[in-house]
Amino acid sequence: MRIGLLGTGPWAQRVHAPVLAAHPGIEFAGVWGRRPEAAAELGGRYGVPVHADLDRLLADVDAVSIAVPPTVQADLAVRAAEAGRHLLLDKPVALTVADARRVVEAAEAHRVASVVFFTLRFGGEQLPWIEEQAAVGGWFTGRSDWFGSVFAPDSTSPYAASPWREEKGALWDVGPHALSVLLPVIGDATSVTAVAGPLDTIHLVLRHVGGASSTLGLSLTTPVAGGGTGMELRGESGTVQLPARGEGPIAAFHRALDALATAARTGEPHPCSAAFGLRTVEILAAAERSLATGTTVEV
Known part of the structure; x- marks a missing residue:
């Protein structure tokens, strides 16, 4: 090709x-x-x-x-x-x-x-884990944290000069990552509620088809010492956590x-076709509306 x-x-x-x-x-x-x-x-x-x-x-x-x-x-x-x-x-x-x-x-x-x-979704350890948890099913709730430090005062990130990240914040930069892992495991979202945290930090609560719920913590302004990512699922099979990223992109x-x-x-x-990318954009846009209106938004 x-x-x-x-x-x-x-x-x-x-x-x-x-x-x-x-x-x-x-x-x-x-x-x-x-x-x-x-x-x-x-x-x-x-x-x-x-x-x-x-x-x-x-x-x-x-x-x-x-x-x-x-x-x-x-x-x-x-x-x-x-x-x-x-x-x-x-x-x-x-x-x-x-x-x-x-x-x-x-x-x-x-x-x-x-x-x-x-x-x-293309990680060597993460992809089989996602597929395994989706097959297991029976998840009651999930949590996904993406606390980045791109715009922290002592950040050395090469993406700190990105105008669109500065304008749109963590919701649109790391939000897609969190959704890309949660949705194939817990199911599509039916509603989203967004609450603002410090600086660009945002917290989302999602309801999913089948009744499960999830929470997302997203930030690009977390202090470097407090940054990190993680995902946890709780359900009929117990509690599991997404493997840590051991390789780069x-x-x-x-x-x-x-x-x-x-x-x-x-x-x-x-x-992960463009159609799935569209679905994540629909959910992020709904989260933006939720934040602006202070209401839960159906997606």
């Missing part, structure tokens, strides 16, 4: 580009970016063509790996799907339900495969590329 990279920022440089260059079943076929000088530097580093014209890149690849802010991802994804190119998307798919739905509709209309890179991205290739070859939608 020939894949072109759309994007030149920290995520593209740290994860997308090195994996596209190293993956044995992928040909890293080109780079396009909104900043031509950054695209030239990144393409030169890996010896791949640099395209100033996005249509030229789309004409030369089978799929695109998109590493741009969610404010612009939807337009690029629709354009790529209309050109018949498979989609490896980042989370969140978009920042509005309407934009996320456009991506899904374009992928379906042009019969292209799509995978959204929720990192834990590089290994997970290799698996996401494999998943896209399989979906493209078989025509079978992946569980």
Whole structure:
């Protein structure tokens, strides 16, 4: 599969580009970016063509790996799907339900495969754990904490200069990760209630089909010493916890590329397709409405 990279920022440089260059079943076929000088530097580093014209890149690849802010991802994804190119998307798919739905509709209309890179859904220990707990069932409640320190005073995060993260906060940055793990295990959400915590911190209470409930703690401003992630489930089989992340996103991205290739070859939608990405955006948008109105919102 020939894949072109759309994007030149920290995520593209740290994860997308090195994996596209190293993956044995992928040909890293080109780079396009909104900043031509950054695209030239990144393409030169890996010896791949640099395209100033996005249509030229789309004409030369089978799929695109998109590493741009969610404010612009939807337009690029629709354009790529209309050109018949498979989609490896980042989370969140978009920042509005309407934009996320456009991506899904374009992928379906042009019969292209799509995978959204929720990192834990492609984790070496986390993926089998998620599948196992979903098969066990009988969960009464779940808890998922994502306390990041991107904007903490002593943070050294390369993503602290991200305007969309600063504007939208933890709900839209780490919220998709929490939902990507909870929903396949406990079931789809039926309602959400949101309460503000300190700074950008937000707490969500979800009701799920079948009656289970879950709580999410999300933050990008947690003090570095107090940050961390975790997930716990309680139910008929007892209490279980999500395995700690022992590997970085590089290994997970290799698996996401494999998943896209399989979906493209078989025509079978992946569980983390654009449609699932849309569902997470619907829940996040409902949480935003809940926070603004002080009410529980049906989803």
